[in-house]
Amino acid sequence: MMVWRQRFERCLTRGWYEGAGWLWLAWPLSLITGLVVRWRRYWVTPASLPVPVVVVGGITVGGTGKTPVLIALAEALVVQGHKVGIISRGYGGTVGEGPCIVQRSSPAALVGDEPLLIAQRANVPVVVGKNRYAAATALIEAFAPTIILSDDGLQHLKLPRNFEIVVLDGERRLGNGRLLPMGPLREPAARLDSVDWVLVRNGENEESAFHxxxxxxxxxxxxxxxxxxxxxxxxxxxxxxxxxxxxxxxxxxxxxxxxxxxxxxxxxxxxxxxxxxxxxxxxxxxxxxxxxxxxxxxxxxxxxxxxxxxSTKVPKVLLRRLGAQFNQAEAVPCSTL
CATH class of the missing domain: 3.40.190 (D-Maltodextrin-Binding Protein; domain 2)
Structure with a gap:
């Protein structure tokens, strides 16, 4: 079963990034994806939190380097004087709705591999749960952070956010630019115009690149x-x-x-x-x-x-922007989705 899954994933991914013509068969399904994305953005209203939230996410499926970026960002914000907390869905774990506090000794099978790695490397509190708003609330109650980083969650619209960072792979970029399942996009490419910052793995622009x-x-x-x-x-x-x-x-x-x-x-x-x-x-x-x-x-x-x-480092200009926006006693109002 796993062998067939691997073959299918590789074939689909290759098609997304090499422009395979047979993917047009999935075009009707991608239309449905687009309708669902628009419907959710219209109907889902973000809740509110007393602490600013920075979402580090992506609009493509697959790895782009979000975890190393999140760790580097957490470390940099701690140096700026923030008390950082991190929330994550806990993908791959069995924790479900949660929320669950991640310990350094937590089993990855429970909390997910990425949250466990983040907790071990960043040395800041991490709370996981499918409901990221509930995870953020639990994090605030238990640890009183001055800023929250969300591991992914760009499409979790109920979660309020004050700053959005999208991470892209410099080689793959947006692939064929189509929505799932015809392409690798979770949201239309135009979504990049509304985020606060775009980071590009192995990019060339010093304001957006990380290596x-x-x-x-x-x-x-x-x-x-x-x-x-x-x-x-x-x-x-x-x-x-x-x-x-x-x-x-x-x-x-x-x-x-x-x-x-x-x-x-x-x-x-x-x-x-x-x-x-x-x-x-x-x-x-x-x-x-x-x-x-x-x-x-x-x-x-x-x-x-x-x-x-x-390890990696995020651009200094991004850190200056975050420092200017969040080095204040109170959170600024959440951005409109």
Whole structure:
């Protein structure tokens, strides 16, 4: 079943970004998507919160780099003097409506892989739940943040927001520009005109671009850390496999190739939890996974596993804008949707 799902997802994604003609068969369904989007925007009224909310989201499906951006943004706002809290849907977890406070030791199967990674890396309170407004309310009651970051939630219209950031992939951009399922868009491309900021992974404009820094490799079993620079020499003669369940795995594979590594590439569906069976079938001396994959490896003691640690920085001009808008005692009124 998983094999067929992987093939279907790859075929669909390739069609979105290579302009496949057969996708016109899905045009009637995309019309329905457009009607639903417009209906929800007309009828759903945002609630109110006493704390400003910054939404970091996307209008395309698949990975664009929102999680590293959210972590970097949280760290920067803490430096500015804010008490930051984060809310997330908890996609991939079983928490449901929630809300549920994410602990560093929470199982990813309960709270979701991305919220758990954010809680571990950003070191700020994280609350998950399908109802993001309820999650934000619980976060305020428990931790009294001065600003809330929403992990995704651009389309969660009941959640009020004071600032919207959309994250795009610099190579894929908007694909064929069509709404789901004919294309990768959750909302029409014109939605970008109404957001406050657009960040582009591997972009060229310094006001919108962000790039990954490869910090190094951490051995999951011993916590030994190896620098990214020179890793090809360290692992010379070893069979290296790159294994991941990312929405856009090519970014991961390319990062390893850029370090001079020749890797076997193994891509699973987005948010897939790697199992001992998955790893047992891989003939390699070294298995490299992402941090997002690593938080879901509870109970797996394969000593071949190394974790690629990355970070990013958001543009300084964005931080200045946020600092000017939110470094005040009281929240400004929520933006109109």
């Amino acid at each position: 990954y820094q490869l910090e190094g490799f951490e051995h999951r079993h011993s916590a030994q850390v190896l620098a990214a620079e020179g890793i090809a020499k360290q692992w010379q003669g070893l069979r290296v496999a790159a294994v991941t369940g990312l929405g856009q795995p090519d970014q991961f594979f390319s990062a390893l190739n850029s370090l001079g590594l020749t890797v076997q590439s193994h891509a699973f569906p987005d948010h897939h939890s790697l199992t001992e069976v998955d790893l047992a079938t891989i003939a390699a001396d070294v298995i490299v996974v992402t941090e997002k994959d690593a938080v879901k490896l509870c109970g797996i003691n394969d000593e071949r596993i190394w974790i690629l640690v990355i």
